[in-house]
Amino acid sequence: MINVSAEAAKKVASLMQAEGKEVLSAFVRVGVKSGGCSGLSYDMDIVDSPADGDELFEDQGVKILVEKKSLLYLLGTTLEYSGGLNGKGFAFNNPNASRTCGCGESFSL
Secondary structure, three states, X not given: OOEEOHHHHHHHHHXXXXXXOOOOOOEEEEEEEEOOOXXXXXXXXXXXXXXXXXXXXXXXXXXXXXXXXXXXXHXXXXXXXXXXXXXXXXXXXXXXXXXEOXXXXXXXX
């Protein structure tokens, strides 16, 4: 399961609306790709429909698609958002990560 914090859900909804997408029918697609200073980095996009093999989760009214090859890396992860003065935007709180970089955008297992 992929979880979404209340703050992240609000920000996702506002981004979807800004892109002219319907909150009830659009998806957040997340995945993992090679790269970043710790070896793996997160990928996130707003899409209109699932791709073949995507797993669907829903939390806080946000429909989340996870590409199959990324699922094991992301199970149990919570998508969070911080927008304060020192906030850095979206962040993935991933219990599977054994090490993360300083910016929080990449990790290793």
